[in-house]
Amino acid sequence: MNVQKRISFQFVRDEVKRRIETRVWPQGSLLPTETQLAEEFNCARATVNRALRELAEQGFVERKRKSGTRVKKSPSKQAKLELSLARQIVEDQNQTYRYALVERSVDTSPGWLSSQLGLPPQSQILHLVCMHYADNRPFQHEERWINISAVPEVEDANLEEVGPHEWLLNANPFIDAELALYAISADSHLADYMGTTTGAAMIQLERTTWKDGQPVSFARLTHHPGYCIRTRY
């Protein structure tokens, strides 16, 4: 007796994916309709729908009403990057994390920053410089500017123990960010902080954050030479 289990959307999803990968349904071709597939797999259309919806999310197929479901020409895979707090990265590597606040001052926003964040001139900003260490070796240099009017509480926050990044995330976990990632050569100042030599290549991450359309913060996170971002896709 064939004790066929009830068909799951995973089964349909994986089988359709297999047919795409083995080019039973070549790139650019049209898949059967949901109704046809439901018949073939002997399941409800909703089940097929969920399977195909996931494949669409993953970038294998494109779906359009009336036209049907098409195998994508170039599967547009995306690498997913975890961009955590320095503390989390360090602790995930089983290293000891240490944080130090280096500089703190309240200023009026310089021109370049106002333009970067879209701030009115003369805005008050909190300027911070801090260091993150892993096993007492420099891990990340953080320079940050915070728009005080967006988070007035920050002026009274104690940032000696907890870094501004972490403080901001706690105060406001739901924030939109824009990222830019590039390589820089250490100037003598940075080299000094990072315990390396002038000219060393390092990865720098610029992070601009917004809350309800209001600019909150701009940060430059510079990682020690040799720091490597890894992922899989």
Add this chain to the structure above:
Amino acid sequence: MNVQKRISFQFVRDEVKRRIETRVWPQGSLLPTETQLAEEFNCARATVNRALRELAEQGFVERKRKSGTRVKKSPSKQAKLELSLARQIVEDQNQTYRYALVERSVDTSPGWLSSQLGLPPQSQILHLVCMHYADNRPFQHEERWINISAVPEVEDANLEEVGPHEWLLNANPFIDAELALYAISADSHLADYMGTTTGAAMIQLERTTWKDGQPVSFARLTHHPGYCIRTRY
């Protein structure tokens, strides 16, 4: 008359998200059960289920059978990186793309590569060096090693016109890759290729690809100084 539209899963999703963001349901707290929410919103449980499932995917809540749905402490957002072909990146910037094959040779795999890819010793590999240009300025330097036994056809492929990355993706669109991203200083050789000075900081991307568990290729993609990866999350 209150012409209440039929409740959509988007409505439920957004309303629940709003309550989380405004801390009606604070971080770490337990949400009502699907059944309760379905009652409140006057919709089917399946609708609530889909809404909560999406919020779980997006990292706002955590769901466990029997325990219920909990607001996550630190919403674990992930940045998504598009890592396209050099040609695509260049053309997306409305610049003219040019490709050049610089070196091509068939060798036995050196030790470091065998170890990187997990190849048996004495494996035959195709070694390639090529350049990608944007508006005739160096854009990306590509050094690549391909495991010939994994893709025998590559030995006869014409790689004068189409780069190996693009060729491989066409030959086999469904590939798993491991990525490493870091900063390097240009040595005189690379500086020469990239039309820059020795010591310039550049972003280098290492890409190892596998097909059905079999190693296919290892590549080092070096971007011109000033190259910047941008994203939002």
Add this chain to the structure above:
DNA sequence: TAGTGGTCTAGACCACTTT
């Protein structure tokens, strides 16, 4: 205007996990 995917429902049963 007709065809296709998009979504909702009401009910059912299952599977995991805590008690």
Add this chain to the structure above:
DNA sequence: AAGTGGTCTAGACCACTAC
């Protein structure tokens, strides 16, 4: 053993879009 999310069904109607 009981509670909660996970999923499937069968049917219905809607919304977009190619024709």
